[in-house]
Each structure stands twice: as structure tokens, then as C-alpha cells.
Amino acid sequence: xxxxxxxxxxxxxxxxxxxxxxxxxxxxxxxxxxxxxxxxxxxxxxxxxxxxxxxxxxxxxxxxxxxxxxxxxxxxxxxxxxxxxxxxxxxxxxxxxxxxx
Amino acid sequence: xxxxxxxxxxxxxxxxxxxxxxxxxxxxxxxxxxxxxxxxxxxxxxxxxxxxxxxxxxxxxxxxxxxxxxxxxxxxxxxxxxxxxxxxxxxxxxxxxxxxxxxxxxxxxxxxxxxxxxxxxxxxxxxxxxxxxxxxxxxxxxxxxxxxxxxxxxxxxxxxxxxxxxxxxxxxxxxxxxxxxxxxxxxxxxxxxxxxxxxxxxxxxxxxxxxxxxxxxxxxxxxxxxxxxxxxxxxxxxxxxxxxxxxxxxxxxxxxxxxxxxxxxxxxxxxxxxxxxxxxxxxxxxxxxxxxxxxxxxxxxxxxxxxxxxxxxxxxxxxxxxxxxxxxxxxxxxxxxxxxxxxxxxxxxxxxxxxxxxxxxxxxxxxxxxxxxxxxxxxxxxxxxxxxxxxxxxxxxxxxxxxxxxxxxxxxxxxxxxxxxxxxxxxxxxxxxxxxxxxxxxxxxxxxxxxxxxxxxxxxxxxxxxxxxxxxxxxxxxxxxxxxxxxxxxxxxxxxxxxxxxxxxxxxxxxxxxxxxxxxxxxxxxxxxxxxxxxxxxxxxxxxxxxxxxxxxxxxxxxxxxxxxxxxxxxxxxxxxxxxxxxxxxxxxxxxxxxxxxxxxxxxxxxxxxxxxxxxxxxxxxxxxx
Numbered sequence: 031x032x033x034x035x036x037x038x039x040x041x042x043x044x045x046x047x048x049x050x051x052x053x054x055x056x057x058x059x060x061x062x063x064x065x066x067x068x069x070x071x072x073x074x075x076x077x078x079x080x081x082x083x084x085x086x087x088x089x090x091x092x093x094x095x096x097x098x099x100x101x102x103x104x105x106x107x108x109x110x111x112x113x114x115x116x117x118x119x120x121x122x123x124x125x126x127x128x129x130x131x
Numbered sequence: 132x133x134x135x136x137x138x139x140x141x142x143x144x145x146x147x148x149x150x151x152x153x154x155x156x157x158x159x160x161x162x163x164x165x166x167x168x169x170x171x172x173x174x175x176x177x178x179x180x181x182x183x184x185x186x187x188x189x190x191x192x193x194x195x196x197x198x199x200x201x202x203x204x205x206x207x208x209x210x211x212x213x214x215x216x217x218x219x220x221x222x223x224x225x226x227x228x229x230x231x232x233x234x235x236x237x238x239x240x241x242x243x244x245x246x247x248x249x250x251x252x253x254x255x256x257x258x259x260x261x262x263x264x265x266x267x268x269x270x271x272x273x274x275x276x277x278x279x280x281x282x283x284x285x286x287x288x289x290x291x292x293x294x295x296x297x298x299x300x301x302x303x304x305x306x307x308x309x310x311x312x313x314x315x316x317x318x319x320x321x322x323x324x325x326x327x328x329x330x331x332x333x334x335x336x337x338x339x340x341x342x343x344x345x346x347x348x349x350x351x352x353x354x355x356x357x358x359x360x361x362x363x364x365x366x367x368x369x370x371x372x373x374x375x376x377x378x379x380x381x382x383x384x385x386x387x388x389x390x391x392x393x394x395x396x397x398x399x400x401x402x403x404x405x406x407x408x409x410x411x412x413x414x415x416x417x418x419x420x421x422x423x424x425x426x427x428x429x430x431x432x433x434x435x436x437x438x439x440x441x442x443x444x445x446x447x448x449x450x451x452x453x454x455x456x457x458x459x460x461x462x463x464x465x466x467x468x469x470x471x472x473x474x475x476x477x478x479x480x481x482x483x484x485x486x487x488x489x490x491x492x493x494x495x496x497x498x499x500x501x502x503x504x505x506x507x508x509x510x511x512x513x514x515x516x517x518x519x520x521x522x523x524x525x526x527x528x529x530x531x532x533x534x535x536x537x538x539x540x541x542x543x544x545x546x547x548x549x550x551x552x553x554x555x556x557x558x559x560x561x562x563x564x565x566x567x568x569x570x571x572x573x574x575x576x577x578x579x580x581x582x583x584x585x586x587x588x589x590x591x592x593x594x595x596x597x598x599x600x601x602x603x604x605x606x607x608x609x610x611x612x613x614x615x616x617x618x619x620x621x622x623x624x625x626x627x628x629x630x631x632x633x634x635x636x637x638x639x640x641x642x643x644x645x646x647x648x649x650x651x652x653x654x655x656x657x658x659x660x661x662x663x664x665x666x667x668x669x670x671x672x673x674x675x676x677x678x679x680x681x682x683x684x685x686x687x688x689x690x691x692x693x694x695x696x697x698x699x700x701x702x703x704x705x706x707x708x709x710x711x712x713x714x715x716x717x718x719x720x721x722x723x724x725x726x727x728x729x730x731x732x733x734x735x736x737x738x739x740x741x742x743x744x745x746x747x748x749x750x751x752x753x754x755x756x757x
Contacts, residue, residue, distance in 0.1 A: 053740055062737075127734030 038079030045072035059114060059121045063107045070100045132183035135176060136196045136213050139223060140262045142173040147255035150248055159247055166251025167234045170258050174227035181220050191217050191624025193332070195268055209329055212268035216625045221466055222265040222398055225473045229390045230258045232592035236481050237382040239588040240488060244380075250290065254386070257283035261391050265398055270319050270329040273399075277315070277363070280392045281308055287383040288376045300375040307372040311362015315399075318355030321348070335405040342409050353406045353413035356399060364396030364450045367424045371686045373447055374431075377439040381484025384439060389446045389480055390473035397453045397469055401462055404626060408460075418458025418545065422553040425451030427684055429560030433567065434673065434680040437494040438483045441568050444683070445520065446476055448557060452536050455554060459546045461539035462626035463619035464532070471532040471603050475519035478596035482513035485589055486572060489581035496568060497666050501577030508590045510573050512597040517569045519600040521562035521654060524647035528604030533558065535609065537646050538639055544630040551642075555649055562653025570661040611640045 045068060052065030074096045081089020111121065118125050146169025150162060157165075184194055193216040201209045234254060241250050257280060264276025289301030319329065325341065325348065326334050342349040360366070365373035376388045387393070400407060400417065407414045425448045432444035449472050456465035486502060486509065487494060503510040519529035537558065541551035607618040679685055707715075731742075 050744060054737060054744065057737070123736045126736065129732070129734045 033079075035079055035083040038083075039076060042072045042076040042079060045069075045075060048072075057122050057124055059111050059123050059126075062123065063104070063111065066107075067100060067104065070096055070103075133180050133187065133194055133215070134196070136180055136194070136215055136266070137198055139173045139176050139180060139227065140213065140259060140266060142169045142176070143255040143257075143259035143262065145169060147252050147259065150252045150255070155248070157248065159242065162248045162251055163238045163242075166255055167231070167238055169255055170227065170234045171231040173258070173262070174231040177223050177227045180215070181224060184215055184220065191621075193625075197268075201271070206327055207271075207323065207329065209269045209271040211272060213266040214268035214331070215266065217621050218398075218401060218466060218625045219265050221470060221622065223262055225470055226258060226261050226265065226391050229473050229477050229596070230261075230386055232595055233382050233386045233390075233477060233481065236385075236484075236589050236592040237380075239586050240382055240484060241380065246290065250287075250380070253283050253286045253290070254383075257287070257387060257392070261395075264395055268330065268332075270322060270331060270334075273331070273402075274315070274319060277359070277395060277399075278312065280387070280395065281305065281312070281363070284308075284376070284387050284392055287387060288379040290379050290383065294378075297378040300372075300378040304372040304376045307369055308362040311359045311369050314355045314357075314362075315359025318352055318359065321352050321355060325352075331402060335403065338405050338409060344409055345411060346409065349406060349409035350412055353403075353410040354416065356403055356406065357413055357417060360396030360399045361420065362396075363399075364393050364454070365447050366396070366420050366451065366454055367427060368686070370424060370428065370447050371683065371690065374440050374443045374683055377437070377443050381439070381480055381487060384442070385477045385480030385484065388443065389476040393446060393450060394453065394469050394473070397450065397457065397465055400454075400457050401466060401626060404457075404462060407457075408627075414458055414460070414545070416458075417454050418550060421451045421454030421456075421458055422540075422550055422557075423451075424448065425455065425557040426553055426560070429557050429564065430680045431683045432564040433560060434677050436497055436681075438486065438496050438499075438568060438572060439480070439494060441496070441564060442476070442479055442483060445479075445561065445564065446472075448561065449476065449520075452533060452554065452557070455540055455550065456536045459540055459543045459550065459629075460627075461536060461543055461629045463622035463629065464535040464539050466622050466626070467607055467618055468532040468536055471519070471528045471600070474596050474603055475516045475527075475529055475600040478512060478516035478593060478600055479520065481589070481593055481596070482509050482516060483572075485509045485585045485593075486513075489583050489585065490579050491582055493579060496571040498578050499572045500575035500666075501573070502581070503573040505577075505581050506573075506585070508593060509585060512590075512593040513573070514569060515597040515600055517565040521565040522558060522646070522650045523654070524643075524650065526601065528600050528602065530647075530650070531604030531607055531609070534643055534646055535607065538609070538642050539629055541642065542631055542639070555646060558646055559649045559653045562650045563657050566654045566657030567661045570657060570663075571666070575663050575666070609639060609643065611643070 049065045049067075049069030049072060052068065053062050056062055056065065074093045077089040077092040077096070079089075081087065081092075114126060115121055146165050149165055150157070188194060193214055195212055195214050197210045197212040199211050201211050234251075237250065237254065241247050244250065260276045260279030260283060262276075264273055264280060267273035267276055285301045285305040288304050289298050291297050292301075322334055323329055326337055328334065338349070362369045373388060373393065377384055379388070407417070428444045428448035428451060432441050432448060435441045435444060449468070453465045453468050453472070456462075456468060485506065486499060489506065490499060493499065515527070519527040522530040522533040524530050537551060537554050540546050540554050541548060605615075608615040673681055682688070
């Protein structure tokens with residue numbers, strides 16, 4: 031079965047929006063991190079779809095980059111979350127508003 | 132050797148600069164070494180340069196050392212150039228030698244101070260600017276030195292800046308002298324417009340050809356220069372800052388507010404004497420100001436209880452004598468009195484500094500007393516200084532310098548018997564307040580015991596200055612006492628000879644006798660009224676006249692009423708005029724924008740994400756559809 035570029039891109043866009051909505055509505059910083067991961071994967075999916083549509087390997091190469099970057103981002107993000115939790119005893123981002131002007 | 136003239140000026144500046152850039156890492160000893168060393172080296176160098184100059188130019192032709200061109204704009208091309216002639220040689224001699232002695236004294240006096248390094252930075256900077264002032268070859272460089280010494284004076288009066296009163300005194304000194312400086316600045320403009328140069332010698336050469344005797348322009352220029360001199364030298368009507376300047380440490384008072392900076396006005400007038408000779412009215416003004424100031428300040432000095440304020444008023448009064456001498460055309464007499472005054476007044480201030488130092492910051496003479504046994508060196512040197520100030524006949528230098536002014540105020544072609552009487556009354560007051568100060572401070576019952584002893588570093592400068600205050604007068608003896616006049620011969624290589632009136636020399640002895648009697652009777656009066664009298668150890672009660680004199684003739688009240696308060700009132704009612712509205716509006720706008728922008732910084736990371744997302748959508752829309 032062949033999947034056209036439109037369906038693939040639509041799926042990527044839906045995934046990206048899901049992630050963005052999650053990022054915007056959740057207050058829990060862990061869920062926000064997961065949402066960011068979803069958005070990254072949506073971008074990765076868009077690259078794969080575009081790569082297969084144009085019969086180019088570049089899309090898959092880019093996806094590998096995104097994968098690596100996502101791994102490091104999770105490592106850094108989790109470390110920051112632990113720090114945040116140790117400071118605030120909570121993972122609620124609305125409580126981390128001490129930098130307000 | 133005289134090519135090293137620039138080094139005399141550069142050394143104090145270098146000392147100051149080294150202390151600034153090396154920062155706080157230096158030990159106190161190194162700070163003192165650099166601070167005292169730079170000025171002492173300058174003093175030694177002055178000696179060599181002076182001897183070499185006198186050997187090379189026995190007729191007194193000036194030696195000019197041009198270092199580089201300062202600027203060249205619109206026909207104004209002043210050089211950084213030094214002009215050495217007999218007058219500036221005399222001034223740099225006093226500045227460096229008295230300066231070095233006072234620096235040596237301060238090494239011990241200021242040793243325990245927190246701001247020791249800062250003190251020496253300012254002091255070295257002051258000496259550098261003062262040397263620039265007296266050596267300047269053009270008016271602009273002179274003005275640089277002039278403002279530089281004003282700045283150092285401000286910094287040093289407010290040296291103990293933690294007390295707001297000292298800051299007030301510093302600002303007062305700066306602002307009051309600035310009123311005079313405004314006139315000086317305009318004077319420079321007038322000079323430049325008329326002569327298209329600011330080179331002093333060029334102006335002095337061209338002036339008699341351009342302006343006839345008594346011309347209006349000469350008068351205006353001379354009066355403008357005079358206003359600068361009045362501010363700097365604390366003469367009527369701008370004398371009010373000097374008594375308050377005593378808020379600074381005693382060595383500062385000795386160096387800046389008596390020996391050197393305040394005589395800059397005398398130097399300026401002597402340097403530009405041609406302009407004043409072209410404007411007899413301006414020169415008469417100097418005479419009247421000098422005579423009035425010496426009386427006003429003498430009476431004020433007599434009613435002070437703070438030992439340093441006595442000396443401050445005494446300085447104003449003695450500079451009044453110098454102005455009187457300048458006014459009657461006795462140029463060399465004014466310079467002579469400047470030099471001798473620098474010796475004995477620095478000595479008196481340093482002595483007073485020791486007294487204040489050993490009595491733990493006690494300034495009130497009525498709370499001192501009985502110190503002559505406990506501080507023998509200070510007492511004897513202070514006594515010599517006071518005797519020299521009161522012109523004790525024959526043995527002190529002050530007699531020869533002041534007697535010359537007294538005699539010439541009558542006998543010169545511009546002199547008159549009234550000037551002589553004013554100067555004579557001033558001489559009586561001087562002797563009276565000088566010995567009142569000695570008797571109150573050193574005799575009578577001891578009301579306080581000294582807490583420390585002055586060391587060698589403090590007594591050596593006293594002894595050196597005491598010797599100079601005694602023998603300094605023998606380089607200029609009156610016509611009827613040997614007629615030995617190397618000093619005036621020396622100065623008159625640069626400045627004109629005093630023109631004598633019709634009176635012959637035969638009466639000079641009678642005048643000397645009168646002034647000697649007046650000086651001694653002043654001392655006797657002080658002895659009768661103040662020697663070993665049981666004064667209460669507090670401020671004495673003053674009647675209204677004494678209170679009036681105590682406040683320096685209430686000039687502060689007068690100026691506050693007629694100048695300061697109206698200006699404060701006007702600025703208060705004029706606070707919201709159109710111009711201010713513009714500026715206030717700008718400020719309000721900035722505050723408003725600040726409030727809006729700071730409201731966006733709410734610290735909510737999700738809001739930031741929303742803004743990012745909206746921004747991204749808008750950007751993409753613009754890129755895709757527009």
C-alpha cells in the first residue's frame with residue numbers, strides 16, 4: 031500500500047499540533063517534556079515522508095540527527111526537571127515563576 | 132639641566148598616576164614613598180633647573196620649553212609649553228619646597244587614615260596642576276592648571292567625605308570660586324578675540340599697542356581677570372569659601388589654602404600686569420579690594436575660637452596685603468610677601484595641625500592651653516610663625532615683607548596715606564589675633580592632655596619652615612637698612628620696578644618705626660588681654676558685634692538672602708514650565724513602556740510558549756501568503 035505525501039504530512043501536522051497543545055495546556059513539566067518529544071517526532075516524520083516522496087536519503091539522515099538531539103534534550107531536560115523539583119518540591123511550572131519582572 | 136623643566140611638572144603627575152593604577156595592592160609605606168618622593172624629587176630638580184637657568188640667563192630672559200602642540204582649531208593653537216622666568220621660578224620654588232615639606236609632614240599626620248593612598252593621589256595631583264599653572268606659557272594651559280587646582284581643592288576639602296558638612300564645605304568652595312572663574316573664562320575669550328592668540332607674552336607685548344592707556348576694553352579684560360583672581364584668592368566679595376575650606380586635613384590647609392593655591396590670584400595679576408597697568412581703574416579696584424579685605428578678615432580672625440579658622444581669616448587678610456601691593460604697583464613686594472607668607476603660614480597650619488592631632492581633633496582654642504611645656508618644638512616654631520605673621524621687627528622675615536608693602540602703600544606713585552592707615556590697622560589686628568592664638572593655645576591652664584607625641588617627620592618640616600620664616604627676610608632689606616635687594620632685583624628682571632611717588636627715602640625710617648611700634652603694641656595688647664587669663668573651657672559669650680565678626684561679617688547670611696534663596700524660590704516656582712514638561716514627559720513615557728514590558732515578564736513558561744507559537748504562526752503566515 032502506498033501512502034501519499036499528503037497523508038504523511040497531515041499525520042505529521044496532527045502530531046505536531048497534539049504536541050503543541052499538550053505543551054500549552056499541561057502544567058506538569060514532565061508532560062511538557064513529553065509533548066516536546068512528540069513535536070520533535072512529528073518533525074522527524076515530516077522529514078521521512080518528504081525523503082521517501084522525493085526518493086532522497088537526506089530525510090532519513092535528518093531524522094537520525096533529530097533522534098540524537100532528542101536523546102540529549104531528554105537527558106538535559108530530565109536533569110533540569112530534577113533540579114526544579116529539588117528546589118520547588120513540585121513539577122508545576124506555574125510555581126516556577128520567580129523570574130517575573 | 133634646564134631642559135629637564137618638564138620633569139618638574141611630570142614628576143608629581145607621575146606619582147599620582149602610579150598611585151592610581153597600582154590600586155590597593157600597595158603597602159602604606161610604598162604609598163608614602165611614592166607620594167612624598169615624587170614631590171621631593173621635583174623640589175631637588177627645581178633647585179638644579181633654577182641654578183642652571185640663572186647661570187644661562189643672568190639678565191632674566193625667559194626660557195621657554197615647548198613640548199608639543201596641544202590643539203589647532205580655528206586659529207587657536209596653544210602649545211603645551213612651559214615659560215620659566217624669575218617670577219615663575221620663585222613660584223615653583225615655593226610650591227615644590229613647601230609642598231615637599233608638607234608631604235613629609237602628612238606622611239605621619241595621615242598615617243593612620245584609611246584613605247592614605249587617596250590623600251597622596253590628590254596631593255600629588257594638586258602639586259602637578261599648581262606647577263602647570265605657574266609655568267604655563269599660554270592662558271589656556273594656565274586655565275587648565277587653574278581649574279585643576281580647584282578640583283584638587285574640592286577633593287581635599289571633602290577628604291573626610293563621610294561627614295556631610297565637609298561635603299558642603301567642598302561644594303561651597305568649588306561653586307564660589309567658579310563664580311570668579313566664569314569671569315576669567317570670559318576674559319580669555321575677550322583676549323582671544325582681540326589678539327588671536329592666548330600666548331601670554333604675545334598678549335603682553337601687543338596690548339599697549341592695541342589698547343591705549345585707560346581704554347574700555349583693557350578695563351573690561353582686567354576686571355574679568357581680576358574676578359577670577361578674587362575667587363581663587365578668597366578676596367572680597369568672594370572670600371566666604373576659605374574659612375569653610377578648613378574642613379580638610381591640616382596639611383591640605385597648609386599647602387592649598389594658605390601657601391600655594393590661594394595665591395594663584397596674586398600670580399595671575401602679576402603675570403598679566405601689563406593689562407592692569409593699562410587699566411588704572413582696575414588696578415585701583417585691586418588696591419581697594421586688598422585694603423578692605425585685610426581689615427574685614429583681620430577683624431573676623433580676632434573673634435574666632437577655632438584655631439584653623441583664625442588662620443584661614445589670617446590667610447585672607449595676608450593675601451589682602453598682597454593685593455594691596457599689586458594695586459599700588461609694588462609687584463616685587465607682593466611676590467616677596469607671597470613667598471614669606473607661604474613659609475610662615477604653612478608653618479602655622481602645620482603647628483596647628485599638630486596641636487589638633489595630639490588633642491584628638493580639638494579645634495577650640497579655649498579648650499586648649501598650657502601646651503608649651505608638653506610640645507616644646509611645636510610651641511617654639513609656632514611662636515616663630517606667629518611672630519613672623521605679626522611682623523616682629525628686625526628678626527622675622529614677615530617684618531621685611533610686610534614693611535615693604537606698608538611703605539610702598541604710602542610711597543609709591545599710586546599710594547596714599549589712607550591705604551597706609553588701613554594696612555597699619557591691619558598690622559595691629561594681625562599682631563593681636565596672632566598672639567591671642569598663641570596665648571590661648573600654649574599658655575594658661577591645661578584643659579586637655581595630649582594623647583600622642585609628634586614624631587620626627589612632623590617636627591622636621593616645622594623646623595625647616597621656622598628657619599625660613601626667620602632668615603627668609605634677609606634677602607630683601609629696606610633702603611635704610613643696608614639696601615640689600617637681591618630678591619626685588621631678581622623679580623624685577625620680569626616685572627616692572629615700583630614707581631615711587633614724590634616722597635623721598637628719608638621718611639622711610641619713620642614709617643618703619645611706626646609699623647614696628649604698631650606690631651609690638653598689638654602683641655602687648657594680646658598679652659594684656661589673653662595671657663594666662665582664666666577663660667572658661669567653652670566658647671566665650673559673644674556680644675552681637677563679636678558674633679557679627681565671628682560669622683565673618685555675616686557674608687554667608689547676606690549671600691544666602693540675596694542670591695541663594697531667590698534662586699531656590701525661582702526654581703521652585705518654575706519647576707513645571709514647558710521645557711521641564713517635555714523632559715518629564717519623556718521620563719513618564721519611558722516609565723510607562725517599562726511597565727508594559729515588565730508585565731510580559733511574568734515568569735510563566737507556558738505563556739512564553741504561547742507567545743512563541745503565535746509568533747511562529749504569524750511569521751509563517753507572512754512568509755507563505757504575503
